[in-house]
Amino acid sequence: MATPSTLLPPTPPAPDRRPALLGLPLERLAAALAPVVDRPFRARQVHDALHRRAVSGFEEMTDLPKELRERLAREFRVGGPEVVRRAPSEDGTVKYLLSFADGATVEAVDIPDGERRTLCISSQAGCGLACKFCVTGYWGPGRNLAPGEIVGQVLAIRRDRGLPASGFNLVFMGMGEPLLNLEALEASLAVLTETLSPRRITVSTAGVVPGIDAMARWPRRPNLAVSLHAPDDERRSELMPINRSYPLAELLAALERYPLERGRKVTIEYLLVRDFNDEEADADALARRLGGLRVKVNLIPVNPDPVLGPAMVPPPDERVAAFRARLERRGLVATVRRRRGDDVSAACGQLRAFGRDPKGFRAGLHRPAPAGPAGP
Ligand code: SAH
Numbered sequence: 195m196a197t198p199s200t201l202l203p204p205t206p207p208a209p210d211r212r213p214a215l216l217g218l219p220l221e222r223l224a225a226a227l228a229p230v231v232d233r234p235f236r237a238r239q240v241h242d243a244l245h246r247r248a249v250s251g252f253e254e255m256t257d258l259p260k261e262l263r264e265r266l267a268r269e270f271r272v273g274g275p276e277v278v279r280r281a282p283s284e285d286g287t288v289k290y291l292l293s294f295a296d297g298a299t300v301e302a303v304d305i306p307d308g309e310r311r312t313l314c315i316s317s318q319a320g321c322g323l324a325c326k327f328c329v330t331g332y333w334g335p336g337r338n339l340a341p342g343e344i345v346g347q348v349l350a351i352r353r354d355r356g357l358p359a360s361g362f363n364l365v366f367m368g369m370g371e372p373l374l375n376l377e378a379l380e381a382s383l384a385v386l387t388e389t390l391s392p393r394r395i396t397v398s399t400a401g402v403v404p405g406i407d408a409m410a411r412w413p414r415r416p417n418l419a420v421s422l423h424a425p426d427d428e429r430r431s432e433l434m435p436i437n438r439s440y441p442l443a444e445l446l447a448a449l450e451r452y453p454l455e456r457g458r459k460v461t462i463e464y465l466l467v468r469d470f471n472d473e474e475a476d477a478d479a480l481a482r483r484l485g486g487l488r489v490k491v492n493l494i495p496v497n498p499d500p501v502l503g504p505a506m507v508p509p510p511d512e513r514v515a516a517f518r519a520r521l522e523r524r525g526l527v528a529t530v531r532r533r534r535g536d537d538v539s540a541a542c543g544q545l546r547a548f549g550r551d552p553k554g555f556r557a558g559l560h561r562p563a564p565a566g567p568a569g570p
Contacts, residue, residue: 214273274346318370
C-alpha cells in the first residue's frame with residue numbers, strides 16, 4: 195500500500211550553502227581560503243588548479259595534501275556547471291548543454307575557425323526581453339547566473355576540449371542579456387581577465403542604456419557590441435520590445451558618450467530579415483543614424499527556427515552583399531557573420547537550453563555526450 199510519502203513529490207535537496215570559489219579573483223580567493231589553509235601559497239595553488247588546469251573538483255588538486263582537499267570540499271564548492279550534453283556540428287562547432295546545482299540549464303558554444311577560436315557563453319538561464327527573432331526569448335526568462343557560473347562555462351568547455359587559459363575570443367552572446375546581470379558580469383570579468391585580455395572579450399547587449407553607462411565607468415572594459423537590427427524605432431520596437439524603454443536616439447546617445455580606447459570601435463549588430471530591413475534604402479538610413487559614431491557593423495543574416503514563424507528568413511546572399519556594399523560606400527566598416535553550428539541549433543539566436551525543449555530530442559537532433567573528454 196502506498197504510504198503518503200510515496201505520493202508526495204520528493205523533497206527538493208537542501209540548497210548548497212557552501213561558497214563557490216570560481217567567482218573569486220586571486221586576491222579574494224586568498225581571503226576566502228585564509229581561515230582554512232595552512233600556508234599562504236595555497237591560494238595560488240588552488241587558483242592555478244581552477245583557472246589554469248581547469249580541474250572540476252578538489253579531489254583533482256593532487257598538489258595539495260589530502261586532508262586539505264577534504265577540508266576544502268567540506269567548506270567550499272567549485273561552483274561550475276556540469277556538461278549534460280554535447281552537440282557537435284558538421285562544421286566543428288560544439289554546443290554544450292550545461293546544468294547548475296539547482297537544475298538551471300544554459301547553453302554555451304565552442305566555435306573553432308582555422309587558427310582562431312571563439313567561445314560563446316550565457317549570462318542568464320533564459321531571457322525576458324522577448325526579441326521576435328530569438329529562440330531564447332521565445333522560451334522566456336530564467337534566473338541570473340552567478341559570477342562563478344559564468345566563469346565555469348568557459349572552464350567546462352576548456353576542460354572538455356583541452357584548451358589553455360588564453361588564446362581564444364570570448365563573447366557574451368549566448369542566452370540572456372548580460373547588462374541585466376551587471377554585477378555578476380563585472381565580477382566574472384574580474385576573474386576572466388586574470389588570464390584573458392579584455393580585448394579578446396565582447397559583451398553584446400540588446401541596448402540596456404543604464405548598463406552601457408555603467409560599463410563606461412569600468413576601468414578595464416571588454417569590447418561592446420550592440421544589437422541594433424533596424425534603422426528606425428518603429429521596426430526596432432517590432433523586433434525588440436526593449437526599444438520601447440530605450441529608443442534608438444537614447445541608445446545612440448549612450449554610444450556617443452561611451453569611452454573607447456584608441457583604435458577601438460563599438461560593434462553594431464544588424465540582423466538581416468528578408469523583406470523587412472534588407473533594402474538598400476535601409477542601409478542608407480542605418481548609415482545616416484550611425485554617422486559620426488566610432489562603430490563597425492556586423493551583418494547577421496537571421497537564423498530561422500520553427501518557433502520563430504515564417505517571417506524570420508534570411509535574405510538571399512546577393513542581397514546581403516548589396517547591403518554590405520552600400521554601407522561601405524557610405525564609409526562604414528561592415529562584415530557579414532558566417533552562420534556556424536546551425537545543424538545542431540548552435541547558431542545565433544537558436545539557444546534554448548535543449549533540456550527545456552523535448553521536441554529537439556524527439557527529432558533526434560542532439561546526440562548524447564559521449565563519456566570522457568573529446569579532442570578538439
Ligand atoms: N542579449 C544580448 C546577447 C544575446 S544575443 C543581445 O541582444 O545582444 C547575441 C546575438 O545574437 C545578438 O546580436 C542577437 O541579436 C543575435 N541573434 C538573436 N537571434 C538571432 C537569430 N535568430 N539569428 C541571428 N542572430 C540572432
